[in-house]
Amino acid sequence: MASSTCLRRFSQLSLDRATQPAFAPRSLLAATQASCFSTSAARHANPTGKKGMGAAPKRGTKTLNVKKGRKDTVKDLSKKPSPGDRKAMRKRIVLSNNNALEVPGLKDLEKDNALDPSNEGKVMGLAENVVDALRAVEAFKPSQGWSLFRRPATLMRKETIQVAQLLKEAEEAPEGQAKKTLRRILTGQRMSGKSTLILQGLAMGVLRDWVVIHLPEGQDLVNAHTEYAPLPGSQPTQYTQDLYTANLLSQIIKANEKILASININTNPSLPFPLPANSNLKQLADLGIINPEASWPVFAALWKELTQPGRPPIMLGLDGLSHVMGESQYMSAEVKRIHAFDLTIVRHFIDHLSGKVALPNGGLVLAATTKSNSPTSPALDFSIQVAEARQNKASDLPQWNPYANVDQRAMEALKDIEVLKVGGMSKEEARSIMEYYAASGMLRAKVDEGFVTEKWSLAGMGNIGELERASVRLRV
Amino acid sequence: MPPRLNLLSFSRQIPYRPKPQTQWRIQPAVRIAPAQCRAYVDAKDPAPADRSKRVDAKPLDTVSDEARATSEVMGETGPETEQGTPVEDVVKGDKEAQAKLPKVMQDKLKANSSGSGPKGTRSYSTASTPTTGADPYPDMGLLTFNPDPVAPDVPGVKFGLPSLPLPKGSHLKYRYDDIVDQVTNLLMRHGRKSVAQRNMSLILQHLRTSPIPTINPARPLLPGAPPPSHLPLNPILYLTLAIDSVAPLLRIRSQRGAAGGGVALQIPVPLGQRQRRRTSVEWILGNASKRRTMGSGKGGFAQRIAQELIACVEGKSSAWERRNAIHKLGVAARANIVMPRRR
Numbered sequence: 001m002a003s004s005t006c007l008r009r010f011s012q013l014s015l016d017r018a019t020q021p022a023f024a025p026r027s028l029l030a031a032t033q034a035s036c037f038s039t040s041a042a043r044h045a046n047p048t049g050k051k052g053m054g055a056a057p058k059r060g061t062k063t064l065n066v067k068k069g070r071k072d073t074v075k076d077l078s079k080k081p082s083p084g085d086r087k088a089m090r091k092r093i094v095l096s097n098n099n100a101l102e103v104p105g106l107k108d109l110e111k112d113n114a115l116d117p118s119n120e121g122k123v124m125g126l127a128e129n130v131v132d133a134l135r136a137v138e139a140f141k142p143s144q145g146w147s148l149f150r151r152p153a154t155l156m157r158k159e160t161i162q163v164a165q166l167l168k169e170a171e172e173a174p175e176g177q178a179k180k181t182l183r184r185i186l187t188g189q190r191m192s193g194k195s196t197l198i199l200q201g202l203a204m205g206v207l208r209d210w211v212v213i214h215l216p217e218g219q220d221l222v223n224a225h226t227e228y229a230p231l232p233g234s235q236p237t238q239y240t241q242d243l244y245t246a247n248l249l250s251q252i253i254k255a256n257e258k259i260l261a262s263i264n265i266n267t268n269p270s271l272p273f274p275l276p277a278n279s280n281l282k283q284l285a286d287l288g289i290i291n292p293e294a295s296w297p298v299f300a301a302l303w304k305e306l307t308q309p310g311r312p313p314i315m316l317g318l319d320g321l322s323h324v325m326g327e328s329q330y331m332s333a334e335v336k337r338i339h340a341f342d343l344t345i346v347r348h349f350i351d352h353l354s355g356k357v358a359l360p361n362g363g364l365v366l367a368a369t370t371k372s373n374s375p376t377s378p379a380l381d382f383s384i385q386v387a388e389a390r391q392n393k394a395s396d397l398p399q400w401n402p403y404a405n406v407d408q409r410a411m412e413a414l415k416d417i418e419v420l421k422v423g424g425m426s427k428e429e430a431r432s433i434m435e436y437y438a439a440s441g442m443l444r445a446k447v448d449e450g451f452v453t454e455k456w457s458l459a460g461m462g463n464i465g466e467l468e469r470a471s472v473r474l475r476v
Numbered sequence: 477m478p479p480r481l482n483l484l485s486f487s488r489q490i491p492y493r494p495k496p497q498t499q500w501r502i503q504p505a506v507r508i509a510p511a512q513c514r515a516y517v518d519a520k521d522p523a524p525a526d527r528s529k530r531v532d533a534k535p536l537d538t539v540s541d542e543a544r545a546t547s548e549v550m551g552e553t554g555p556e557t558e559q560g561t562p563v564e565d566v567v568k569g570d571k572e573a574q575a576k577l578p579k580v581m582q583d584k585l586k587a588n589s590s591g592s593g594p595k596g597t598r599s600y601s602t603a604s605t606p607t608t609g610a611d612p613y614p615d616m617g618l619l620t621f622n623p624d625p626v627a628p629d630v631p632g633v634k635f636g637l638p639s640l641p642l643p644k645g646s647h648l649k650y651r652y653d654d655i656v657d658q659v660t661n662l663l664m665r666h667g668r669k670s671v672a673q674r675n676m677s678l679i680l681q682h683l684r685t686s687p688i689p690t691i692n693p694a695r696p697l698l699p700g701a702p703p704p705s706h707l708p709l710n711p712i713l714y715l716t717l718a719i720d721s722v723a724p725l726l727r728i729r730s731q732r733g734a735a736g737g738g739v740a741l742q743i744p745v746p747l748g749q750r751q752r753r754r755t756s757v758e759w760i761l762g763n764a765s766k767r768r769t770m771g772s773g774k775g776g777f778a779q780r781i782a783q784e785l786i787a788c789v790e791g792k793s794s795a796w797e798r799r800n801a802i803h804k805l806g807v808a809a810r811a812n813i814v815m816p817r818r819r
Binding site for chain 1 (some may be wrong): 652656660673674676677680681684685686687688708709710711712768770771772773
């Protein structure tokens with residue numbers, strides 16, 4: 001041991017004996033921290049205990065003045081955005097870019113050619129009424145690249161044609177058989193176009209005169225940002241989300257105005273307010289918007305009307321499925337989390353997704369998973385795995401680890417679901433969309449074999465979001 | 477030690493021809509010492525120290541080996557000695573132990589447990605996206621990538637010579653536009669280049685979607701600039717034009733003691749292209765940071781910069797005043813330039 005250390009230890013020993021009380025310290029960390037042979041503490045002690053009592057600095061010496069810069073900053077006197085404006089700006093959906101060029105020869109999707117398999121690999125425009133309906137049901141998302149082009153247009157991919165086939169299947173029932181209710185979960189990698197595929201499905205539904213109902217974000221249903229109330233007479237207790245339901249009703253009206261206005265009420269719904277005689281479904285839904293507290297009974301009555309024989313098929317959509325596959329943020333009266341399936345809207349959707357309730361007039365239930373904002377849902381992940389194995393006719397289905405925790409209700413609901421996997425584009429599809437980019441003036445390059453192959457490979461074998469980012473978004 | 481045979485001590489010359497093989501022996505510079513490292517538990521051969529024949533002189537086994545031997549005798553499964561147990565497996569399911577892991581491992585655990593994939597923002601995907609049809613041999617994008625069928629004319633060149641000039645972006649380090657690269661680096665804060673690249677992309681997107689600028693004739697852009705209606709369709713040109721138009725031609729260097737009387741002598745110094753761009757980008761960034769963000773979220777700064785760039789092109793930015801002030805000062809101070817006299 002060095003001599004200085006030795007000395008120090010020795011002095012500490014004496015210090016310890018002097019300072020420590022007779023009883024043992026409660027913690028080892030509480031041992032004294034005083035350094036030995038130091039007079040600095042005593043010298044720096046301020047006997048008065050007041051600050052700023054020292055002598056003024058000598059003239060000419062530099063002092064540290066941290067307030068120095070404050071004088072120069074100019075206060076911004078411009079008008080602040082009013083409350084809510086910032087969020088509105090962030091969530092704003094722009095669907096046109098006046099600088100982009102009009103694409104010559106861009107055909108619109110129409111009622112006749114909407115479900116045509118020969119559309120595969122073509123970019124098709126969306127007509128104005130379709131865009132209005134899709135905007136009403138909030139099918140467009142701010143992160144998608146609609147704001148770069150003259151008007152909304154979509155690429156009819158292989159998966160889109162598959163969805164079109166589903167619509168066709170639901171519309172055309174064989175003689176003497178009930179119309180089909182088809183159910184699909186859309187899965188795929190991040191930015192592979194799941195939400196856009198739902199949008200395309202909704203667009204085809206609008207064109208084919210279906211009733212289109214879309215829950216744009218699963219998270220909004222369960223994050224307890226809207227008010228809720230127990231549904232009277234429900235056992236076990238269910239909960240209604242009145243404002244959300246009223247808003248949903250208004251979206252349904254905006255998207256399906258013509259159809260709802262053309263259907264008169266057949267049944268005699270029991271509602272807390274009187275209905276005018278010979279009213280149509282639009283008037284019924286309007287009453288639900290005016291009286292949000294009765295919005296759920298109105299929705300139920302509307303649904304009952306729509307499922308009467310002879311009514312149009314229904315398209316039900318939900319984006320962000322994994323949010324509703326567990327407990328919501330709402331609390332019950334016992335201060336326990338309410339399961340998402342106990343919320344009436346979610347339950348309504350899940351009943352149709354799981355096949356518990358069929359749509360008598362035919363229809364399609366689409367639910368998209370999300371990869372960028374999704375809570376973990378082991379039940380959903382496992383169900384998707386099983387469904388994929390079943391579709392690939394695998395001999396051994398994956399087995400659930402019986403010791404792992406699982407949301408049994410979600411597992412039960414997703415027991416026999418089918419998935420539609422949204423994969424990468426083929427190179428022909430990539431070429432088609434890149435030619436559209438170039439024709440819009442957003443991609444300044446010669447679209448040839450080598451260029452398409454390069455971008456297609458950079459995009460992870462044709463992931464459309466990555467392709468858009470690499471080619472039009474100028475993302476270095 | 478003196479050499480045994482001293483050639484210089486002989487009085488007459490002796491024909492001495494050394495044998496070639498003894499003259500210079502190549503020897504390795506570093507001698508390889510015999511290995512003296514300690515063996516790990518799972519090393520196949522025993523440690524070099526363990527050469528003794530006597531049982532009592534042999535070193536003891538490691539603790540794990542001993543435990544294994546004991547458990548073998550007892551008929552139990554002892555600790556695994558063939559392979560180390562990863563820490564992740566040890567702390568699996570143990571919330572308390574997981575909380576005490578280092579941050580890196582905690583992050584890794586968290587990333588593994590949440591089902592969502594990686595959240596990076598790179599412009600290319602490292603994950604391959606298989607197409608929906610289950611193709612056993614997916615085309616990785618290389619099959620159609622046939623190289624140019626040019627026979628190697630030049631002898632000694634295996635793959636032929638590239639055609640010059642090389643296409644733009646073919647150099648790995650200079651594949652992007654140089655002004656985009658420079659502005660990206662100037663946007664970067666705290667070394668977060670990916671964020672800067674995202675901002676750059678948002679700026680260009682904003683330029684592309686904003687209405688056609690109206691040019692102020694009092695503030696002319698660079699000569700030869702395209703008409704303003706062409707600008708939004710070519711956002712990189714828009715950016716270049718905005719930056720180059722307000723870029724000053726010179727800076728003022730204050731030379732101390734050259735004027736006498738404690739006054740610094742102001743000498744105009746010409747700037748190179750990169751320096752000019754840097755100066756103007758710094759003015760633009762300064763002005764942009766004084767603007768108020770009207771929205772919220774990630775794109776606010778990018779939007780302000782884009783607005784400032786548009787203001788530059790339209791002649792509304794205060795960067796123009798700074799540029800003019802510097803030029804005016806430069807003109808006034810041009811007498812201070814001392815050119816080296818030619819002889």
